Amino acid sequence: MTIGREVRPIAYPRGEVRASEFRLVEVGVRQPRPGEVLVRNTWTSVDAALRLRLREKAPPGYFPAFPLEEPMDGIMTVGEVLESRAEGFARGDTVWHASGWRDYAVVEAERQALGGVGTLTKLDVSTAPPQAHLGVLGGNGLTAYAGLFHVAGLRDGDVVWVSAAAGAVGSLVAQMAKIRGHRVIGSAGSDEKVRYLLEELGLDAAFNYKRGTLPDLLREAAPDGIDVYFDNVGGDHLEAALGALRRSGRVAICGMISEYAAEEPPNGPGNLMPAVTKGLTMRGFRGSDHTHLLPEMRRQTGAWVREGRLHCRETVVDGLAQAPAALASLLRGDNTGKTLVRIDDVRHRENAGG
Amino acid sequence: MTIGREVRPIAYPRGEVRASEFRLVEVGVRQPRPGEVLVRNTWTSVDAALRLRLREKAPPGYFPAFPLEEPMDGIMTVGEVLESRAEGFARGDTVWHASGWRDYAVVEAERQALGGVGTLTKLDVSTAPPQAHLGVLGGNGLTAYAGLFHVAGLRDGDVVWVSAAAGAVGSLVAQMAKIRGHRVIGSAGSDEKVRYLLEELGLDAAFNYKRGTLPDLLREAAPDGIDVYFDNVGGDHLEAALGALRRSGRVAICGMISEYAAEEPPNGPGNLMPAVTKGLTMRGFRGSDHTHLLPEMRRQTGAWVREGRLHCRETVVDGLAQAPAALASLLRGDNTGKTLVRIDDVRHRENAGG
Numbered sequence: 001m002t003i004g005r006e007v008r009p010i011a012y013p014r015g016e017v018r019a020s021e022f023r024l025v026e027v028g029v030r031q032p033r034p035g036e037v038l039v040r041n042t043w044t045s046v047d048a049a050l051r052l053r054l055r056e057k058a059p060p061g062y063f064p065a066f067p068l069e070e071p072m073d074g075i076m077t078v079g080e081v082l083e084s085r086a087e088g089f090a091r092g093d094t095v096w097h098a099s100g101w102r103d104y105a106v107v108e109a110e111r112q113a114l115g116g117v118g119t120l121t122k123l124d125v126s127t128a129p130p131q132a133h134l135g136v137l138g139g140n141g142l143t144a145y146a147g148l149f150h151v152a153g154l155r156d157g158d159v160v161w162v163s164a165a166a167g168a169v170g171s172l173v174a175q176m177a178k179i180r181g182h183r184v185i186g187s188a189g190s191d192e193k194v195r196y197l198l199e200e201l202g203l204d205a206a207f208n209y210k211r212g213t214l215p216d217l218l219r220e221a222a223p224d225g226i227d228v229y230f231d232n233v234g235g236d237h238l239e240a241a242l243g244a245l246r247r248s249g250r251v252a253i254c255g256m257i258s259e260y261a262a263e264e265p266p267n268g269p270g271n272l273m274p275a276v277t278k279g280l281t282m283r284g285f286r287g288s289d290h291t292h293l294l295p296e297m298r299r300q301t302g303a304w305v306r307e308g309r310l311h312c313r314e315t316v317v318d319g320l321a322q323a324p325a326a327l328a329s330l331l332r333g334d335n336t337g338k339t340l341v342r343i344d345d346v347r348h349r350e351n352a353g354g
Numbered sequence: 355m356t357i358g359r360e361v362r363p364i365a366y367p368r369g370e371v372r373a374s375e376f377r378l379v380e381v382g383v384r385q386p387r388p389g390e391v392l393v394r395n396t397w398t399s400v401d402a403a404l405r406l407r408l409r410e411k412a413p414p415g416y417f418p419a420f421p422l423e424e425p426m427d428g429i430m431t432v433g434e435v436l437e438s439r440a441e442g443f444a445r446g447d448t449v450w451h452a453s454g455w456r457d458y459a460v461v462e463a464e465r466q467a468l469g470g471v472g473t474l475t476k477l478d479v480s481t482a483p484p485q486a487h488l489g490v491l492g493g494n495g496l497t498a499y500a501g502l503f504h505v506a507g508l509r510d511g512d513v514v515w516v517s518a519a520a521g522a523v524g525s526l527v528a529q530m531a532k533i534r535g536h537r538v539i540g541s542a543g544s545d546e547k548v549r550y551l552l553e554e555l556g557l558d559a560a561f562n563y564k565r566g567t568l569p570d571l572l573r574e575a576a577p578d579g580i581d582v583y584f585d586n587v588g589g590d591h592l593e594a595a596l597g598a599l600r601r602s603g604r605v606a607i608c609g610m611i612s613e614y615a616a617e618e619p620p621n622g623p624g625n626l627m628p629a630v631t632k633g634l635t636m637r638g639f640r641g642s643d644h645t646h647l648l649p650e651m652r653r654q655t656g657a658w659v660r661e662g663r664l665h666c667r668e669t670v671v672d673g674l675a676q677a678p679a680a681l682a683s684l685l686r687g688d689n690t691g692k693t694l695v696r697i698d699d700v701r702h703r704e705n706a707g708g
Contacts, residue, residue, distance in 0.1 A: 058631075059627045059628060059631045060597075061631040061633070234626065239622075243414075254630070256626065256630060267621040267624055268621065268623040269622040270620055270621055272607070273413045273588075274415055276608070276638035277413045277638070279643050281636070281637040282629065282636045282637070283629075283636070284626075284633055285633050289633050
């Protein structure tokens with residue numbers, strides 16, 4: 001029997017995530033039954049929002065908490081089909097599915113995962129490498145695309161602020177708004193990321209939020225205010241946005257990384273009054289609420305990638321065992337672009353080890 | 355020369371509004387110039403949102419603060435034209451305009467007031483008394499109609515919670531949602547108002563928010579949650595709504611009476627995370643952002659009034675001098691329905707006295 005490995009949470013973090021709160025477990029990999037495929041995973045995604053499920057109770061309406069001592073279900077991954085007993089899939093196919101953070105997965109082809117966005121899907125890898133389907137052509141691309149164009153309802157002339165703009169989703173949002181001709185301001189948590197935003201992504205302005213107070217930094221970057229705020233951070237960032245938004249401004253609330261680890265609900269923005277007086281709209285969303293946009297997003301985003309107009313830097317960590325450390329590093333703000341784990345091929349190791 | 359009276363603020367309130375912060379001033383009333391009409395005001399509106407302008411600086415994006423020791427401009431009123439030098443208006447016409455809290459007003463016919471909703475307009479008083487144009491057929495009707503149908507985007511089957519449901523706007527929203535066949539929950543600040551909501555407006559459930567904790571009261575009234583929250587209160591009410599809203603729920607933020615008097619920005623809702631995880635939309639608005647809906651609203655609301663399906667209780671205070679006390683009483687939560695000042699006819703007084 002093939003022996004696989006999977007990462008399991010063994011304790012819910014208090015505050016910062018630590019690698020010691022996870023364990024790498026060896027398990028026997030069963031043969032696929034009719035309707036299933038056996039996949040060897042090659043890349044697996046590391047997402048800030050996983051933090052929301054690493055707690056006794058996930059926020060209402062979100063995907064459920066990860067049970068302790070069990071494999072984590074609902075993490076996007078790509079891999080290669082080793083054996084298929086499901087129609088439409090064959091050995092050698094590159095696929096995505098939602099059984100990540102393990103090296104082998106037996107996946108039921110018809111099973112809807114992550115609101116449909118994680119259902120087993122054959123990928124076209126002729127124009128982009130497989131791992132691009134975890135980022136720009138996958139969930140992050142969908143989140144950016146749906147959030148900017150549909151949730152925020154981007155309009156001609158809008159000035160756009162993106163927080164965590166060097167992150168997996170933020171960097172795509174910022175570039176998409178630039179491609180459409182908008183003035184785009186990005187913020188991030190280090191000078192190095194700010195350089196990336198200005199020099200590589202070509203944003204109109206960018207600032208390190210640790211180098212001053214947010215309302216001042218934002219006023220300097222956007223003296224006449226903003227029309228759209230794409231929120232990945234929440235807290236003081238959202239509050240600053242409410243202050244800077246012009247009449248009929250819109251906030252697409254994608255994430256609130258500043259609040260993911262909070263044990264108690266934090267104080268919300270104290271200046272909601274402008275939401276009334278300026279006629280603002282704040283709208284929360286998940287990419288998986290917009291699965292119907294997936295084909296449109298892949299077509300449009302794929303074209304931008306091929307034309308060299310949309311880039312996504314990757315922070316790659318080697319080895320499945322490093323996934324928890326990669327998540328901890330992402331949540332600390334150490335990573336730029338998409339954080340990925342390249343899964344070591346356990347078969348080589350077995351062969352090498354004997 | 356005719357002597358008129360007007361109410362002027364002489365100090366900005368700290369916390370609760372007191373009548374002593376206003377003064378009734380006698381002024382000479384000038385003759386209308388070409389393009390102007392002279393109006394004797396008969397009814398003037400008392401609105402909670404006036405509190406937002408009784409401060410050194412109004413919230414960003416709102417109408418400007420009322421300057422001290424000057425007449426208050428931008429308060430809806432109805433009256434009778436005494437003399438017209440403007441095309442389309444004749445002596446005896448009933449009109450509305452935005453120069454309230456005084457007994458005589460010289461109004462420029464073309465002047466856009468209150469975002470267009472307060473511009474001098476001739477009223478049809480054949481089917482409703484003049485003061486109805488300050489409530490159900492006027493700004494309150496527009497706010498209720500635009501907020502419920504356009505901002506909240508009411509959909510079939512939505513369960514609706516309206517706070518301050520016995521108020522001028524809330525009572526209209528609650529009835530409009532009932533007319534459209536929705537399950538409607540109303541909240542208010544006294545048992546007497548709750549009785550009004552249940553017995554006169556026929557709501558499905560109602561509660562006095564002072565008789566428990568909001569999340570519990572709301573859970574009891576709407577065990578399966580709500581889809582739309584029409585917010586007149588802000589603060590803990592908005593927070594409770596975010597907890598109770600179901601996936602894709604919507605909040606129309608019309609007012610935040612709980613925060614109008616705040617000197618410092620209060621803490622906002624601590625549970626904005628569900629806005630993301632449940633895909634909620636929160637949208638602030640003013641009726642005057644939706645002036646284009648005025649004809650549609652008057653047609654629809656007028657029909658409901660004629661059919662006897664839409665009621666608006668009035669809290670009437672007699673005498674212009676009582677306007678500040680009426681505002682204070684409204685802000686304390688003492689009034690039900692629309693608060694109005696019936697202006698004493700100064701001419702009778704002069705005749706009687708002189």
